[in-house]
Amino acid sequence: MKLLIRNLSRTTTEETLRSLFEAHGTVQSCTLVMDKESGRSKGFGFVEMPKPGEGKAAMKALNYKEIEGHKIRVKKADAKPGSENKVNE
Numbered sequence: 001m002k003l004l005i006r007n008l009s010r011t012t013t014e015e016t017l018r019s020l021f022e023a024h025g026t027v028q029s030c031t032l033v034m035d036k037e038s039g040r041s042k043g044f045g046f047v048e049m050p051k052p053g054e055g056k057a058a059m060k061a062l063n064y065k066e067i068e069g070h071k072i073r074v075k076k077a078d079a080k081p082g083s084e085n086k087v088n089e
Contacts, residue, residue, distance in 0.1 A: 003076060004076070005044060005074050007070050008067070008072055014030050016068075026050055029048040
């Protein structure tokens with residue numbers, strides 16, 4: 001399950017984010033979105049958790065939790081347009 005985490009402090013690190021979610025299960029990947037010009041965090045990122053039950057538990061526990069002075073938002077990430085599995089015709 002891929003989760004979108006928004007409203008992160010610009011100083012939150014991937015390590016901090018990973019440890020928050022690892023408290024609720026296995027984290028497959030953790031990525032902060034960085035500004036190409038400044039190299040600073042854009043204030044959001046993605047966490048992938050392979051077990052949907054753990055992902056849902058993390059979402060419920062961490063949504064609106066205050067981390068480094070910011071109430072983060074956690075929700076299931078939407079699939080990118082055109083990336084859905086296509087059925088052979």
